[in-house]
Amino acid sequence: SKEKGKNQTTLCSSAMKEEVLQQTQLTNSLYRALERNEFVLYYQPQVSVETREIVGLEALVRWNNPELGMISPATFIPLAEHTGLIIPIGQWVLETACRQNKEWQAMGLPPVRMAVNLSTVQFQDRNLLGIVDRTLSETGLDSKYLELEITESAAAEGDNHLIHVLHKLKGLGVTISVDDFGSGYSSLSRLKTLPVDRIKIDMQFVRGIAKGNKDEAITKTIIQLAKNLNLNVIAEGVETESQFDFFNKYKCDEIQGYYFYKPMPASEIESILMGLTKP
Ligand code: C2E
Ligand code: CA
Ligand code: CA
Ligand code: CA
Numbered sequence: 001s002k003e004k005g006k007n008q009t010t011l012c013s014s015a016m017k018e019e020v021l022q023q024t025q026l027t028n029s030l031y032r033a034l035e036r037n038e039f040v041l042y043y044q045p046q047v048s049v050e051t052r053e054i055v056g057l058e059a060l061v062r063w064n065n066p067e068l069g070m071i072s073p074a075t076f077i078p079l080a081e082h083t084g085l086i087i088p089i090g091q092w093v094l095e096t097a098c099r100q101n102k103e104w105q106a107m108g109l110p111p112v113r114m115a116v117n118l119s120t121v122q123f124q125d126r127n128l129l130g131i132v133d134r135t136l137s138e139t140g141l142d143s144k145y146l147e148l149e150i151t152e153s154a155a156a157e158g159d160n161h162l163i164h165v166l167h168k169l170k171g172l173g174v175t176i177s178v179d180d181f182g183s184g185y186s187s188l189s190r191l192k193t194l195p196v197d198r199i200k201i202d203m204q205f206v207r208g209i210a211k212g213n214k215d216e217a218i219t220k221t222i223i224q225l226a227k228n229l230n231l232n233v234i235a236e237g238v239e240t241e242s243q244f245d246f247f248n249k250y251k252c253d254e255i256q257g258y259y260f261y262k263p264m265p266a267s268e269i270e271s272i273l274m275g276l277t278k279p
Contacts, residue, residue, distance in 0.1 A: 023079070029065055030076060030085055034092060038064055041096050042263035045272070046115070046234060046256045049248050054276065056113035056147065058256065059097035060263045061089070081121045090122045091131055098139040098146060100266055105145070109273040115147040115177065120154040124161075129168050136172065143173030147198070150176060152184035155194055166195045177234070182222055192229060199226050203237030206257070210242035223250050 033039060039061055046056035063071045080086040094116050101114040122128055136143050148169060154162070155178050166176055177198035178191070182205055191199075201222050208215025219235070226233035235247050238257030247255050261272075 026068070026071075026076070027079060027083060029068060030063075030079060030083070033063060033065065034085075034088055038066075039089065039092060040064060040265065041093065041100070042265055043097075043100075043269045044256055044263040045261040045269070046113070046254050047260045048254055049244075049252055052260075054110075054112055054261075054273070055254060056115055057101075057269065058115040058149070058263075059093060059117070061093050077119065081119050084121070086119045086121045087125055090119060091135075093117075094132065094135050095139065098135050098141045101145055102139045102141040104270065104273060105141075107270075108277065109270070110276050111145060112273070113145055113147050113175070114141075115149050117149045117179065120151070120157070123150065123154060123165060128165060129172075132169060132174065133172055136174075144175070146174045148174055148176055149179040149200070150196075151179045152181050152202075155196075156184045156190060163194065170195050177232075182218065188225065191225075191231075196231065198232040198234060200256075201233065201235045201252075206235055206237045206239075206243055209246045210240070216246070219246070220250055223252050227251075 042060045042062055043057040044060060045054040046058060047053065048055045061073055061077075063073070063076050065071060077086065080089050097114050097116050101112070105111050118128075125131075132146075132148070136146065150166075170176060175197040176195065177200055178194070178196050179200050180202045181199040183202040199222070201219060205215045205219045205222070209219060210216075223233050232253050234254040234256060235243075235252050236256050238244055238247065238255040238259045240259060243257075244255065244259050264272075
């Protein structure tokens with residue numbers, strides 16, 4: 001009936017209004033977040049399985065809004081991508097991570113790689129190469145200490161433009177890793193056409209290790225694939241000793257996860273790196 005239809009519309013639109021309002025508030029706050037200095041980088045160590053030394057750090061952005069509190073990147077990164085704000089935010093992340101890494105090296109701390117996540121939207125930006133090049137020269141960070149992470153889904157969808165940009169980036173001397181490997185639908189032959197240095201095994205497979213399910217077989221296969229293609233391989237989300245033992249046994253190069261370290265603010269990373277400095 002007409003009456004019923006009207007009621008449904010009213011119900012539906014009030015819930016939708018609420019949702020839209022929330023999204024709008026979040027978007028408005030996000031627009032101001034950069035100028036208000038609300039972003040902060042955390043860093044999570046990447047550890048060599050063989051030596052157990054920290055060989056890299058992944059920069060992970062955090063948004064601390066005075067009204068809304070801490071907002072997970074899983075919430076605001078998609079919004080930033082949708083609004084295009086990921087371009088200036090991504091630039092800020094890149095600059096901050098590179099400057100921080102250079103600062104630690106200048107202090108005499110053991111040099112490590114710095115991995116920075118790049119969104120597909122950033123790969124579509126024609127200025128990306130110029131931004132990375134300029135950031136390296138402005139911060140003075142040696143390009144071999146910068147790694148750029150591209151998600152497997154981006155790599156899978158990637159056209160000739162993406163491959164072209166990856167080659168140009170590699171030309172600057174940075175390394176490239178494929179994040180969340182195994183979560184997407186990229187064909188394995190695709191991997192061989194991409195100029196990448198490292199693959200990061202998706203956390204979902206790590207979760208199933210030492211539980212006697214098929215994730216172990218998949219994980220072993222990914223490690224072997226990486227070795228056959230001469231790529232470095234890192235497992236993400238390693239939380240337990242038995243998971244670590246698995247990656248040790250199958251000679252995964254590196255691991256990243258709560259088992260060793262959580263993402264931490266710069267000051268805590270600095271103390272840890274200082275502890276590694278040989279007198
Ligand atoms: P990701 O790139 O796959 O990053 C790994 C996520 O796993 C991080 O979540 C990290 O804190 C978490 N993690 C690491 N070790 C463990 C573990 O042992 N157990 C569990 N349960 N989790 C672990 P986070 O920091 O919340 O970031 C979520 C996602 O947001 C990232 O996933 C990435 O896709 C995106 N992101 C974060 N920072 C940036 C950024 O600066 N730029 C872009 N484009 N995306 C970012
Ligand atoms: Ca990542
Ligand atoms: Ca990942
Ligand atoms: Ca992820």
